[in-house]
Amino acid sequence: MSAPTAGSRIAGRWLGPAGKIGFVVAALALAQVIGDQFQNPIEEVAExxxxxxxxxxxxxxxxxxxxxxxxxxxxxxxxxxxxxxxxxxxxxxxxxxxxxxxxxxxxxxxxxxxxxxxxxxxxxxxxxxxxxxxxxxxxxxxxxxxxxxxxxxxxxxxxxxxxxxxxxxxxxxxxxxxxxxxxxxxxxxxxxxxxxxxxxxxxxxxxxxxx
CATH class of the missing domain: 2.60.40.1240 (Immunoglobulin-like)
Incomplete structure (x- = not known):
């Protein structure tokens, strides 16, 4: 059996439980950055x-x-x-x-x-x-x-x-x-x-x- 490549090792990290958590955290951080740049339409109407x-x-x-x-x-x-x-x-x-x-x-x-x-x-x-x-x-x-x-x-x-x-x-x-x-x-x-x-x-x- 051949040894796992570097790419497969990286993919394995992302597919594992810790990798999934990291992906979710990164997605939430990105959403926060986008949300800070654009006003919530509900808040705008409520003004x-x-x-x-x-x-x-x-x-x-x-x-x-x-x-x-x-x-x-x-x-x-x-x-x-x-x-x-x-x-x-x-x-x-x-x-x-x-x-x-x-x-x-x-x-x-x-x-x-x-x-x-x-x-x-x-x-x-x-x-x-x-x-x-x-x-x-x-x-x-x-x-x-x-x-x-x-x-x-x-x-x-x-x-x-x-x-x-x-x-x-x-x-x-x-x-x-x-x-x-x-x-x-x-x-x-x-x-x-x-x-x-x-x-x-x-x-x-x-x-x-x-x-």
Whole structure:
């Protein structure tokens, strides 16, 4: 019987159990490299649709029409009788929105800085925005804590769902700079949430007439 050739010895290694494992590992590594280069189509579809505006500009999203009307900065936030100090700054945004399809609010609020870092609500009482009915506007405030250095180029994002996938998000350029942050720290002002403001329904007339 002739001795096995070098080629047959290599083939034997690949056909053995260890060879099969090695082949699977190599295939998975190749798939990972390919996957890193191409975005998952499901993830791409799930990305929220951004409605990019500036302060004072309105947007019509899937669940509501909305506008951020003002931005205020402070080193402490007053909620009812409670004062909440911060080591950074409170960014308070005054918002008015009107649900268009069904009852809706603003459970998702975050600030994204220039470096891509995200700051979400961390304390109870830092929002006065509740739910409103279709065609009934609600004016309120959302407050978020951020480090002073995060103000430069900061963007506010608001959504009608806690999970923004497959949904619309308001993306607001707050127009803030590092100088705004330094001035706010020096002023050390206390800011307040705007209490929810719902329009009162018309009072029906009692009518009158001769008896």
């Amino acid at each position: 929220p649709r951004l409605h990019t505006v500036a302060v004072g500009e309105g947007a019509h999203m899937r669940a509501l029409a909305i506008q951020v009307e003002d931005v205020r900065l402070g080193t402490a936030l007053v909620d009812d009788d409670t004062t909440l100090p911060t080591g950074g700054l409170w960014v308070v945004t005054d918002v008015t929105y009107t649900p268009t399809v069904k009852d809706a609010g603003l459970p998702m609020a975050q600030i994204v800085d220039d470096a891509g870092r995200t700051y979400r609500q961390t304390r109870l009482g830092s929002s006065s925005c509740g739910s409103s009915m279709p065609d009934v506007p609600l004016s309120c405030s959302v407050a978020l804590e951020v480090p002073v250095e995060a103000l430069e180029g900061a963007r506010l994002r608001l959504g009608a769902n806690e999970d923004p996938r497959y949904d619309d998000l308001l993306d607001v350029d707050l127009g803030l700079s590092a100088a705004d942050g330094e001035a706010a720290v020096a002023a050390a002002e206390t800011v307040e949430l705007r209490m929810p403001d719902l329009p009162l329904p018309p009072i029906p007339s009692l009518g009158g007439g001769d008896r």
